[in-house]
Every structure is written in C-alpha cells, then in structure tokens.
Amino acid sequence: MVAVGFGLVFATTRFFHFAHGAVYTAGAYLALVFVKWLGLPLLPGAAAAVVLCAALGLAMELVLYRPLRRRGATPLVLLLASLGAYIVLQNTISLVFGDQTQTLRSGVVRVGLPVLGARITPVQIWIIAVAVALTVLVWLLVKKTRLGISMRAVANDPELALISGVPADTVILASFVLGSALAGAAGILVAMDVDMTPTMGMNALIMGVVAVIVGGTGSVPGIALGALLLAAAQHFGVWQISSKWQDAIAFVILLVFLLFRPQGFFGRKVRKAEV
Amino acid sequence: MAYLLHILILIGIYVILAESLNLIAGYTGLLSIAHAAFYGVGAYAAALLALRFAAPVWLTIPAALVAAGALGLIVAWPGLRVRDDYFVIATFAFQIIVFSVMNNWVALTGGPLGLPGIPRPELLGWVVNEHWEFLVVVGVAAALTVFVSWRLVRSPFGRVLRAIREDEVFAAAVGKNVAWFKTTVFMVGGAMAAVGGCLYAYYITFIDPTSFTVMESIFIISIVIVGGAGSLRGAALGAVVLVVLPEALRFVGLPNAVAANLRQIFYGLLLILFMMFRPQGLIGEFGFRRK
Numbered sequence: 317m318v319a320v321g322f323g324l325v326f327a328t329t330r331f332f333h334f335a336h337g338a339v340y341t342a343g344a345y346l347a348l349v350f351v352k353w354l355g356l357p358l359l360p361g362a363a364a365a366v367v368l369c370a371a372l373g374l375a376m377e378l379v380l381y382r383p384l385r386r387r388g389a390t391p392l393v394l395l396l397a398s399l400g401a402y403i404v405l406q407n408t409i410s411l412v413f414g415d416q417t418q419t420l421r422s423g424v425v426r427v428g429l430p431v432l433g434a435r436i437t438p439v440q441i442w443i444i445a446v447a448v449a450l451t452v453l454v455w456l457l458v459k460k461t462r463l464g465i466s467m468r469a470v471a472n473d474p475e476l477a478l479i480s481g482v483p484a485d486t487v488i489l490a491s492f493v494l495g496s497a498l499a500g501a502a503g504i505l506v507a508m509d510v511d512m513t514p515t516m517g518m519n520a521l522i523m524g525v526v527a528v529i530v531g532g533t534g535s536v537p538g539i540a541l542g543a544l545l546l547a548a549a550q551h552f553g554v555w556q557i558s559s560k561w562q563d564a565i566a567f568v569i570l571l572v573f574l575l576f577r578p579q580g581f582f583g584r585k586v587r588k589a590e591v
Numbered sequence: 592m593a594y595l596l597h598i599l600i601l602i603g604i605y606v607i608l609a610e611s612l613n614l615i616a617g618y619t620g621l622l623s624i625a626h627a628a629f630y631g632v633g634a635y636a637a638a639l640l641a642l643r644f645a646a647p648v649w650l651t652i653p654a655a656l657v658a659a660g661a662l663g664l665i666v667a668w669p670g671l672r673v674r675d676d677y678f679v680i681a682t683f684a685f686q687i688i689v690f691s692v693m694n695n696w697v698a699l700t701g702g703p704l705g706l707p708g709i710p711r712p713e714l715l716g717w718v719v720n721e722h723w724e725f726l727v728v729v730g731v732a733a734a735l736t737v738f739v740s741w742r743l744v745r746s747p748f749g750r751v752l753r754a755i756r757e758d759e760v761f762a763a764a765v766g767k768n769v770a771w772f773k774t775t776v777f778m779v780g781g782a783m784a785a786v787g788g789c790l791y792a793y794y795i796t797f798i799d800p801t802s803f804t805v806m807e808s809i810f811i812i813s814i815v816i817v818g819g820a821g822s823l824r825g826a827a828l829g830a831v832v833l834v835v836l837p838e839a840l841r842f843v844g845l846p847n848a849v850a851a852n853l854r855q856i857f858y859g860l861l862l863i864l865f866m867m868f869r870p871q872g873l874i875g876e877f878g879f880r881r882k
Binding site: 380383384387392393394395396397399400401402403404406407408410411518522525567568571 | 862
C-alpha cells in the first residue's frame, strides 16, 4: 500500500518523493497521539491521522515542490529537496517522540488463528482487508474517474495536458493528497501490527520504491503485484538464508529490474537513455 | 586544542570525500547516493588488512584503492543503462547492499560491533600517533586529492566529463566513449573516497557500519551541493561550512540526542533551501538544472 501511494505520486509527478516515507511514519505517530494521548477511539483517531497526513502531503506540494517546479527544477533537484524534507520530518518525529519503539496495540496479544498452517492475528486480517480494499479503490479511481484520467494525462505529458485544459497543478496536488493519505493509512496499519520507530519510514519507502519499479510505474495492479512479489521473495529469502539480508535481497531485485526490465512487469514507459 | 585539531582532521577527510564525489556528481552530473559505500569499503579494506595481516600502510591504502575502484566499476554499470532519478535509485540500492554486507557478514566485518583496535599507521619508522601528526597526514592527503582533481578537470578528460554532464548524446555523437568515461570517473572517484576511508579508520582506530550509512552519503552530497557542484573550491568550502556549523550546536548545551536530531534537521533544511534558492551552491557552476 505504501507502494501504491508512492506510485501514485511518482506516476503523476515523475520524481522520487522520498518524503513519502516520512509521511508514512507520521501517520503512525499521529495515530499514536490521537488514540493513546488524547484517548480517542481507534477509528476516528486513525481517520484524523490520515486526514493530517493528507494535509502534510498538501503542504509539501504547495510549499516545496510547486515553487521548485515553477523554477524549472529537474527531477534530480526535486529528489534532493525531498530527501531534505524526509530528513527534517524524520528527525522532528524522533525529537518529539524519542527514538524508542512506541506501540499502538492495546491489551494482550491474542493468539493468532491458524490459516494455511501459518498463524494470523485478527489485526493482520484487518490489515490485509483494508489494504486490499484501498488498493482496489485507488485502481478504480485511476482507471475510471475523471481525476484518474487527468492524472494519467499529466503523467504522460504535463504540457500537453495543460494545453488540453487539464489543470495540471491541481491534479498533481490531488495525487499528493491521495498518496499521502494512503501512506498515512499504511503507516497506521503497520504500526498496529509491529509497532513504530522514527526510522520505519525509510524501510517502507525502500520497499515502496522497489515495488513500484518491479511492478511498473503507473500501473496500480502492477505495483500491487510488485509489492506481493517482493514480500514473497524476501520471506522466501528469510526462510532460505537469514532475515538480516532482507534489504540486500530487495535491492538486488531492484538492480536486476533496473538493468534488464526498467519498465517493470506492466509498465509501458521505458526511460532507458531517452534523449 | 585537541578538539580543534580533531575538527580540522574531520574537515580534511570530508574535503577528500567531497572532492571525489564532486568529480562524479559535480563534473559528470551522475548524482550518486553510494559515496559512503566507497568510503566504507576503503575503511574496511584498510582496517581488515591491518588487523588480520598486520599489513603496513603502503600495502593497505593501495589495496583499499583497488577495492573501491572495483566497486566503482560495478556501481557505474547501471549508470550506463539508466539515467537521472533512476540512476540515483540504482546507486541508493548499492549503498544499501554494501551497508547490509558490512552489517551482516559478521565473520568478515564484525557486523554491528565493528572492528576495534586498528593499529596506528607507520610510515618509514614514523608512527602517526598525535593529533597534529594526523592532521599533517590528512592535510597532505587532502591537498593531493585536490591537486589530482584539479589536474583531472583541467585536462581533456575533464572537458569530456563536463560535456557528458551537459549533453550526453552530443558527447557520444562527437565520438566520445561515454560509457568508458563514466566508468573511469566512478573508479577514480571511488578510489579517492577510499583514501578518506583509510584515514578515518586509522584515525578513529575503530569502525562500524553506522559510519557508512545512507545518511552519510546524503551528508557528503549536501557538502557538494552547498559548496557548489562542479567547483573544486566549492566542495572544499562546503566541507568546511558543513563540518564547522553544526559544531556550534555543541556549545548551546543541548542534550546529545536532541543535538543529533537538530543537526540532521539543519542539514535537511539546508538541502531544501539550497535546492530552492541556489541549486548551484555557494560558488558552483552546475545546479542539476539543465537537462
């Protein structure tokens, strides 16, 4: 799901939005504030956190990326700026909350239900259900609605989209808001299962990037499949080798795809040495 | 006094790192997030040889150069096939992989515990031990790096690098072997960074993977960008500014954890502000701006 949110932003704006990982972390921590500190029930608390995440995405686009684009920044400049934003956000979070692990879980850990020989806790079932629902929703949005069509138009050629009357800036803004909301939601879901640390965003982001590239940019089913494949490969790897090599495995996969199939499974756009 | 010397030594090491990245990113336009990987490989190569085989300096440093140069050969490879942001992600991947190896291959690298007790280097019977002695060595090394970089960028080789940065297709069209130039600059830049790594290992006498993370790479990039990409003086200036400025935070008397976070926030903000208002850095000539 992080991957889908990231892919949404990436597909529309064509640059790597590093701060996406920070938004994901922020989602988890905001939920913590609302649920644990302010004592809201879980659902409204999570919803409020997601809304704030969307606002965070909105703010970043308005304050940071839009002015940069106006100045004719290349994807590299945007990438560096977003790295800066990521560092600022992540460290602000660890400044406020401390570096230790925080938990969103309440009560005792229940013994999971046996499914296919593995144990799955009810929380994990929830996570899967919500993630699938949101992914399908985003896919429908991109494929069927006016906004989705405009997003793809902007992704393909911002200038042409502008000429044909698509408000490119608004569309990009919308994709930032949506993508950030998704990231926030993902952060909360994951935090409910495995707790949170300020640096969790980097990991999630890394996985998101890999999934997007493996799955194919601009293709929601592709990205979801990429994420699945990645998770499968990693866990298979864990079973065979050792859990500490997870990151390395992910990145070897990424490199292989970058080198041999940069368009991913379903992506069409090849960016290899374009003029 | 020792503190002051320590800061100067750090500046020297970062000048080496920044100049070497400057060759790759500033002059050739290949933004690489893998620089801490070269730095780390250099440090580990020197430390391992010195610890396991009691190898002398004249053996460990060349070995570190070769190791980092070989890594450069590998890292440059995707650079020949993907470009711009995709290339950045590819170097990012290398950075994570190298870090994973340092952190996880416990038998070789000691894993997260690192490698303690690296012996003091000995040059022709002179044991480099005191701070000021290190400063001399680091200073000479930094000066050498700047000199080599200067010779490189003023040479026809350097002109081709800049041509690749400005317009790769055009450079290829006038008969320059772009792949060869990119690979070479990665090997040279990587080897230079390895020198920084060796010096760091010998100076601190202890290395662990946390010194060579993505954040370290980003820090080196910040130096180059703040100082000015594509400018030798720029990168050196950036190293001075970025090492010295956060030291000021030390004297405000904040608790250590807070200061570390604030320092990072400071770098992040600096990166954003420079991208926004002065992408060519303080005195640079290239702002990653033109396509």
